Amino acid sequence: MSQWPSIKDLASDVNSGRVSASEQVEKALKTIEEKKEFNAIIATLADRARQRAKTIDDRIKAGENVGRLAGVPFIAKDNFLTFGAETTAASNILKGFEAPYQATAIERLEAEGAICVAKANLDAFAHGSSTENSDFFTTLNPHDKSKVPGGSSGGSTASVVLDMAPFALGTDTGGSIRLPASFCGAVGYKPTYGLVSRSGVVAMASSTDVIGPLTRTVADSALVLDIMAGTDELDSTSIVKDKLGYELSPTEAHLKGQKIGMISEYMSEGLEPEVKDSINMAIEALKQAGAEIVDVSLPSLPLALAVYYVICPAEVSSNLSRYDGQRYGFSQQDTTNLDDIYKQTRSIGFGNEAKRRIMIGTYVLSSGFYDAYYKKAQIVRTKLVKEFEDAFKKVDFLIGPTAPTTAFGVGENTADPLKMYLTDIMTVAVNLVGVPAISVPCPVSDNMPIGLQLIAAQHQDRKLLEIAQLAESILK
Amino acid sequence: MSQSSKTYTPTIGIECHVQLSTKTKLFAAVGNDARDARPNTLISHICLGMPGALPVLNAKAVELGARAAFALNTTPAAFSKFDRKHYFYPDLPKGYQITQFEQPIVLGGYVEIESEGVKKKIGITRAHLEEDAGKSTHPAGKDYSLVDLNRAGTPLLEIVSEPDIKSAADAKAYARELYLIVKYAGISDADLYHGNMRFDVNVSVSSDPNVLGTRTESKNLNSFKSVEKAAEYEIKRQIELLEKGEVIIQETRGWDDAKQRTFSQRGKEQAHDYRYMPEPDVPPIILSEEFINEIKSSLPVMPDEWRNRLLSLGLSRSQIDTLLEAEIDNEAVDYLPIIESNLDNPDVAKFIANYFVNIEIPMRHDGSVSDKLDNQARSTIYIAIDRLIQDNKLSSTNAKALLTQLLKDGLSPTDIEEYAAEQGYIQESDSNEIEKIVEAVIAEFPDAANDVKNGEMKAIGFLTGQVMKKSLGKANPGMAQELIRKKLA
Numbered sequence: 001m002s003q004w005p006s007i008k009d010l011a012s013d014v015n016s017g018r019v020s021a022s023e024q025v026e027k028a029l030k031t032i033e034e035k036k037e038f039n040a041i042i043a044t045l046a047d048r049a050r051q052r053a054k055t056i057d058d059r060i061k062a063g064e065n066v067g068r069l070a071g072v073p074f075i076a077k078d079n080f081l082t083f084g085a086e087t088t089a090a091s092n093i094l095k096g097f098e099a100p101y102q103a104t105a106i107e108r109l110e111a112e113g114a115i116c117v118a119k120a121n122l123d124a125f126a127h128g129s130s131t132e133n134s135d136f137f138t139t140l141n142p143h144d145k146s147k148v149p150g151g152s153s154g155g156s157t158a159s160v161v162l163d164m165a166p167f168a169l170g171t172d173t174g175g176s177i178r179l180p181a182s183f184c185g186a187v188g189y190k191p192t193y194g195l196v197s198r199s200g201v202v203a204m205a206s207s208t209d210v211i212g213p214l215t216r217t218v219a220d221s222a223l224v225l226d227i228m229a230g231t232d233e234l235d236s237t238s239i240v241k242d243k244l245g246y247e248l249s250p251t252e253a254h255l256k257g258q259k260i261g262m263i264s265e266y267m268s269e270g271l272e273p274e275v276k277d278s279i280n281m282a283i284e285a286l287k288q289a290g291a292e293i294v295d296v297s298l299p300s301l302p303l304a305l306a307v308y309y310v311i312c313p314a315e316v317s318s319n320l321s322r323y324d325g326q327r328y329g330f331s332q333q334d335t336t337n338l339d340d341i342y343k344q345t346r347s348i349g350f351g352n353e354a355k356r357r358i359m360i361g362t363y364v365l366s367s368g369f370y371d372a373y374y375k376k377a378q379i380v381r382t383k384l385v386k387e388f389e390d391a392f393k394k395v396d397f398l399i400g401p402t403a404p405t406t407a408f409g410v411g412e413n414t415a416d417p418l419k420m421y422l423t424d425i426m427t428v429a430v431n432l433v434g435v436p437a438i439s440v441p442c443p444v445s446d447n448m449p450i451g452l453q454l455i456a457a458q459h460q461d462r463k464l465l466e467i468a469q470l471a472e473s474i475l476k
Numbered sequence: 477m478s479q480s481s482k483t484y485t486p487t488i489g490i491e492c493h494v495q496l497s498t499k500t501k502l503f504a505a506v507g508n509d510a511r512d513a514r515p516n517t518l519i520s521h522i523c524l525g526m527p528g529a530l531p532v533l534n535a536k537a538v539e540l541g542a543r544a545a546f547a548l549n550t551t552p553a554a555f556s557k558f559d560r561k562h563y564f565y566p567d568l569p570k571g572y573q574i575t576q577f578e579q580p581i582v583l584g585g586y587v588e589i590e591s592e593g594v595k596k597k598i599g600i601t602r603a604h605l606e607e608d609a610g611k612s613t614h615p616a617g618k619d620y621s622l623v624d625l626n627r628a629g630t631p632l633l634e635i636v637s638e639p640d641i642k643s644a645a646d647a648k649a650y651a652r653e654l655y656l657i658v659k660y661a662g663i664s665d666a667d668l669y670h671g672n673m674r675f676d677v678n679v680s681v682s683s684d685p686n687v688l689g690t691r692t693e694s695k696n697l698n699s700f701k702s703v704e705k706a707a708e709y710e711i712k713r714q715i716e717l718l719e720k721g722e723v724i725i726q727e728t729r730g731w732d733d734a735k736q737r738t739f740s741q742r743g744k745e746q747a748h749d750y751r752y753m754p755e756p757d758v759p760p761i762i763l764s765e766e767f768i769n770e771i772k773s774s775l776p777v778m779p780d781e782w783r784n785r786l787l788s789l790g791l792s793r794s795q796i797d798t799l800l801e802a803e804i805d806n807e808a809v810d811y812l813p814i815i816e817s818n819l820d821n822p823d824v825a826k827f828i829a830n831y832f833v834n835i836e837i838p839m840r841h842d843g844s845v846s847d848k849l850d851n852q853a854r855s856t857i858y859i860a861i862d863r864l865i866q867d868n869k870l871s872s873t874n875a876k877a878l879l880t881q882l883l884k885d886g887l888s889p890t891d892i893e894e895y896a897a898e899q900g901y902i903q904e905s906d907s908n909e910i911e912k913i914v915e916a917v918i919a920e921f922p923d924a925a926n927d928v929k930n931g932e933m934k935a936i937g938f939l940t941g942q943v944m945k946k947s948l949g950k951a952n953p954g955m956a957q958e959l960i961r962k963k964l965a
Contacts, residue, residue: 081528094527101521103528200528206756235530236759314753318560321571322525326623342564365562365751374753 003027004166007072007220011113014071017060021053021071021115028073028117031164038145039137040158041075044118048084049073052115067112068227074109075159075168077152078119079126079202082106089202090134091124093349094329103200104235105169105211105228112227120168121155124351125320126176126204128152129423132414133353140410142184143448147407150183150423152176157184157214167224168214173204174308175402175427177212178439182402182451185441187472188214189221189465192458193434194239196225197232205315206237208308208431218440218469222248225461242462248469255289255470259395261296266400266426278442278450279401282475286399289474296395298387303380304429309421310364310377311432317361320354356417381432388433392457397467401426402439402451426453436461438468443475482683484718486711487691488641489601490703492654494633494664495608495672496540502607502631503531503574503758511670515624523629525569530757533558537631538761540663541581541605542771544633547661547778548600550585552771554763558605558755563748566623567610575634577752580604581761587637587657588780590793591649598650599638606632633663639678639688644711648704651675655700656779659804666804668698675703679710681718689714690724694738697731706731709738782812785819789826795833802837809840810851814858827865828858835879846886853888860892864902868952869893874901903952907959910943910951914959917942928964936960 004010013019029049032041056066076082079089081099088094106116123133131139131154139154141147142161149158153170157180160168170177172190181188189212196211203209213224226246232238262283267276287293325331325345332344350358364373391398403426413420430437435458439451454471456464500508504522507513521529545552559577582603589596610628614621635654641647655673658664666672675698680691692714694706714724729738777785779800786796803812811832818825836854839845849857861879864870870878878901882888889895896902917939918925927935936957943956 081526087527089527097527099528100526198528199530202527203757234532235757236532237530237757315756318562318572318751318753321562321564322527322569324564324566324571326566327524327569328526338566362751365753367749367751370752 002163002216003031004163004216006217007069007166007215007223010072010166011068011070014056014113015060015065019071021056021060021113022050024071024073025049025053025115025117028165031162032118032159035162035164037140038142038158038162039139040120040149040155040162040164041118042078042088042090042121042136042155043085045082045084045116049115049117052110056113056115068223069109070113072114072167073117073165074114075118075120075156075165076103076106076116077122077126077156077168077170079122079171079204080106080119080169081200081202082116082119084116085119087119087202088136089125090122090136091349091351091354092135092330093323093345094202097329099200101200104197104232106200108228109224117165118159120153120159122176123152123154123353125202125316125354126152126171126173127316127353127357129175129179129420130408130410130413131155132410133351135351138410141407141448144407146409147448148183148410150180150403150407152180153188153214154180154184157181157186157188160186160214160216166215167220169211170214171201171204171209171211172427172431173209174312174431175424177214178402178427178437178451178453179423181214181439181441182453183407183449185449186214187216187218187221187441187468188212188439188451189225190430190437191225191229192239192436192461193431194235194237195230195241195436195461196228197235197238199232199234203315203319205312206319207315208312208434210431218438218465218472219248221438222246222465222469225465229461239459242459244462246462246465248465255286255291255467255474257290257292258397258467259292259294260286260397260399261294261391261395263301263398263400264295264297265301270404270422270425271401272405274447275401275403275405275450278444279452282442282452282471283399285474286471289470293399294395296391296398298384298391298429300380300384300387301429304384304432305421305425307377307380307384308424308428308432309360310373311381313357313361314365314374315361316354316357317359317365320350320358323349325349353417384429385433388429388435389457396456397464398455400453400455402453403427406448406450430455434458436464438464440468440472440475484681484683484711484715485685486642486644486679486681486707487639487688488643488647488707489639489678490637490641490647490650491676491678492635492637492651493608493674493676494635494658494666496537496631496633496663497665498534498536498540498631500534500536501629502534502537502605504629505532506629508630510626510630513626515622515626518626519628523569523625525571531574531755533758533761534631537605538581538763539771540631541603541633542763542768543661543775544603544635544658544663545582545585546772546775547657547663548582548585548587548603548635550582550600552763552768553579553581553583554765554768555579555760556581556604557760558758559752560755561750561752563750565609565612566621567612567625567628569610569625569628573607573609574755574758575606576604578754579760582635587650587653589646589649589653591643591646596640596646598640598646601636601638603633603635606634608632644704644708647677647707648700651700651703653779656800656804660776660778662776671698674698677703677706677710679707679714680724681711681714683718689718690726692724692727692729692738694729694731695741702731702733705736706738709736713738777812785816786829789815789819789822789829791826791829795829798833798837799829802832802840805840808847808851811837814851814855817855818859824859824862827862831858831861831879835876836883839880839883845883848886849883849888857882857888857892864893864896868954869902870896871903871949871953874903874949877901900948900950903950907955910947910955911959913943913946913951914956914963917946918960918963925964928960
């Protein structure tokens with residue numbers, strides 16, 4: 001049992017004065033300290049969090065309603081720019097960087113009274129599926145310290161499962177929210193591309209980066225999303241939110257009459273038997289509850305990973321160009337000329353995975369190779385978009401596993417980058433086509449958690465959250 | 477070796493970076509006018525390329541880009557988009573420049589120039605929106621460089637011409653016409669001194685009309701004259717090299733204004749692979765038909781159209797050019813609209829145009845016109861003076877004197893005739909009065925009178941002059957002459 005009530009109840013308790021914001025912050029900081037050995041946290045914002053809590057408590061004493069997240073502590077992945085602590089993206093090159101502004105998502109949560117208490121570990125610059133690419137340390141899976149938590153939002157997810165805070169923020173470029181949610185047994189929500197402003201979040205691959213919550217329940221995710229979502233003048237790719245919002249009330253929706261497509265490509269190859277059984281059981285349970293389950297094939301799906309690992313590194317190589325040791329972050333000054341500052345700053349400051357992606361990205365964008373790689377990948381991407389659109393003409397949702405396996409051992413895949421990339425095989429397509437998806441925990445016996453992935457058409461975030469909540473109650 | 481008798485044809489194409497007259501930068505809500513700003517004061521997290529900073533496109537820049545399309549005699553692209561151009565330099569904070577590589581906002585179009593009395597159309601390949609880089613300075617003898625990011629992100633429109641330009645004179649004419657076009661269309665302040673227009677001149681020469689020679693690019697020229705001189709220098713330099721049997725190296729060259737020559741910048745150049753890719757942070761620009769039509773109808777009269785209107789008044793080419801340039805010298809002072817408002821009376825319009833060119837514009841250049849007169853007041857003065865001349869009440873000499881005085885003192889009397897009379901500018905047209913003076917003059921100069929009687933007409937001028945003198949300049953000289961003739965017939 002969690003020490004935190006639902007986010008809605010917690011905020012209402014704080015607003016009514018039954019509990020104080022300061023107590024919540026202390027509770028979070030204490031748990032962070034107690035569970036230190038999991039390496040989920042890079043830094044706490046203790047001073048700022050305590051100050052904010054005090055201000056909130058004073059306002060409540062003065063009779064104010066502080067907002068829908070009054071006094072609710074949360075943890076941000078360390079690629080969100082925040083005040084109160086460094087923002088490093090778990091990279092050496094940004095070590096020491098103090099953000100001069102905050103991410104829009106952080107600003108919106110704070111405006112409703114939420115309190116950021118800590119920054120969570122990640123694969124440096126969100127490049128990875130296990131947090132082992134963090135330049136600082138590897139986060140351990142809350143269920144088994146010999147296993148990885150998944151990545152790249154591994155620290156955020158572990159922090160929620162370790163009960164450090166009611167919710168955490170992650171980013172999902174190719175599965176980085178859903179995969180750790182699956183590995184750690186949390187709810188991880190990846191919204192429609194553009195639904196949450198990317199302003200103030202260290203960019204990985206701009207055309208697939210999204211921001212989303214990691215929570216214990218679907219209802220918590222829905223509430224946090226509702227507060228973060230919507231157009232932002234600082235992000236031209238941001239989109240309007242659903243006019244009904246995303247906060248779930250006891251819903252009228254039920255599974256009867258819902259047509260759910262089981263993605264056949266995800267159910268066949270390379271699926272661990274244990275995962276397959278668990279997903280099949282979950283799907284059977286949804287069927288029993290009235291859902292109509294049909295097989296759906298998306299023929300280009302097997303190409304998605306290849307497409308992703310062309311487009312994503314291309315954008316990564318571009319987005320990481322700004323880390324040149326000239327204005328902020330690490331700079332190797334012990335050099336004799338400009339070229340050397342660039343070379344040495346970047347050679348020392350970037351870890352192996354960042355360098356690998358910069359090199360792949362630089363290669364696929366080079367003149368003479370652009371058409372063969374980048375352009376071709378974009379063509380397949382367009383084809384994938386079309387296949388998903390066609391599928392959603394036939395079914396309301398798509399369903400499948402979030403990952404082909406349960407959490408693997410620390411160090412198990414680090415020697416083989418390709419094997420590591422394969423972890424993302426069931427999540428990347430969703431990012432390439434920009435649709436929303438959620439990972440909710442499946443029932444497991446005593447073993448490691450398994451995530452069920454539900455996918456909806458673009459802008460159908462509200463519908464997706466509603467059905468995910470139904471699935472969650474059925475699978476409990 | 478025999479002397480070569482080959483003729484070489486130059487081929488010139490010009491790229492021009494025009495700074496758009498927006499209040500803020502292309503992708504950041506930060507002031508754009510870096511002229512008097514201290515270094516690194518016009519910057520935000522976006523200009524600095526901070527982590528997490530995203531570009532937000534300036535709608536005004538899009539509007540000006542679309543206007544440019546019409547100003548260049550074409551239509552803006554309904555769909556255009558941005559790309560990233562990558563290279564490392566300290567004055568390029570993001571490590572890439574956001575520019576329109578694949579699908580620019582303007583494709584095609586042309587600029588009409590007149591050079592050496594011939595009209596020519598210079599094709600426009602494209603014009604695209606892009607952000608400027610910052611400014612680097614390298615203090616002599618220091619072991620550091622300085623970067624000022626005030627200019628970083630300033631919106632530019634790069635206008636690329638077809639290689640249709642065939643001489644240095646044409647190159648200058650093109651640059652000058654482009655200047656008038658962007659200024660008239662309100663696209664740019666076109667302040668050349670502050671680098672609002674920068675020209676890159678691509679030159680090649682060939683003795684075979686069917687084969688293009690190797691080209692060089694002389695970069696960052698900021699005056700019409702340097703465009704002309706750089707083209708001239710390159711044409712000569714390349715022909716000399718070819719004549720010596722040497723080859724032209726394709727390269728970037730700089731312009732040394734003091735020595736009036738181009739010089740190789742090869743040392744600084746590297747073989748760049750810019751790794752262009754679509755800019756994922758900026759959605760494509762999609763212009764509705766409605767927006768495009770709105771832009772089209774908001775375009776003011778362009779220089780070429782003014783030329784046609786003014787030519788119909790019988791003004792000379794150089795008078796027209798003077799008026800076209802004066803018009804944009806000072807935004808508050810109208811010339812063309814005042815001429816235009818009198819076009820239904822071409823004589824008046826022509827009179828005003830002539831007086832602008834001969835009197836007011838030279839006075840403005842000397843700074844001797846009071847700023848107390850607004851356009852309405854000036855218009856009234858010109859029309860009134862023309863009327864007084866038509867009514868024989870003002871000699872052309874006095875008209876000029878009167879106008880000069882009004883402009884200088886900034887006076888706009890409610891009754892100009894009354895004022896002119898008070899000031900003694902009105903000429904005497906009462907024939908009785910003039911007759912008295914004529915008689916007096918004939919009596920005073922009998923020899924000259926005799927000469928006239930004997931048919932020596934030169935003496936009429938002398939006697940008329942004496943009448944004018946005696947009347948203190950107020951006599952109508954035409955009437956005076958006629959009276960002298962009559963008396964001495």
